[in-house]
Amino acid sequence: MSKLPKSFYTRPEVLTIAKDLLGKLLVTEFEGIRTSGIIVETEAYRGPDDKACHAYNNKRTPRTETMFHEGGVSYVYLIYGIHHLFNVVTGSVDMPHAVLVRGIEPIEGISTMLKRRNINTLQPRLTAGPGSLAKALGIQRAHTNFNLTQSLIWIEDQGKIIHENEIIASPRVGVDYAGEDAKLPWRFRIKNSPYTSPAK
């Protein structure tokens, strides 16, 4: 079981990477506690041409600066003052592409994740939805700009193959403000997984 190499993230096409991330294992290890889950849902954000992307039109701010880094780092930010969302930065330097991880299937450290989420029994809502999975994995805003080829946060290839016909592409969620770009089918999920956020 090997960590995905930097070359996985630096490829130019963020849509390909978003699909390739399905079936991979997202792992965090904070304070010696390992928690992980299989990625079952992602969304691609393809700045600078994507109105739904924070870095649309090459908008550089202290927050979006991380997206302009070379692929292979994390981008975590706070939404609605409550939820932390975990993204993977892709592409080369000055290409602000990112993939939002929207759902995982819990694998390791489930008791820890349950405690973090304040839930008693294993159920899909433990890690379905971007805010939920970040909380379950212990990811917070301070974990932005972490190198995904080192320790603490990384993604492993478990050799699980996801076939094209198991992937559902659909419009992204919560980005109606992006006009025509809101309709782009850049949300990818594994068919029949209960750990994806509700279909729209």
Next chain:
DNA sequence: TTGACGATAGTCT
């Protein structure tokens, strides 16, 4: 300095 607002989740009806 200030104010408007969001890549959501949980609770209540």
Next chain:
DNA sequence: GACTATCGTCAAC
């Protein structure tokens, strides 16, 4: 299905 909690970010004043 609708309502709202809650605060960092960013652009304008």
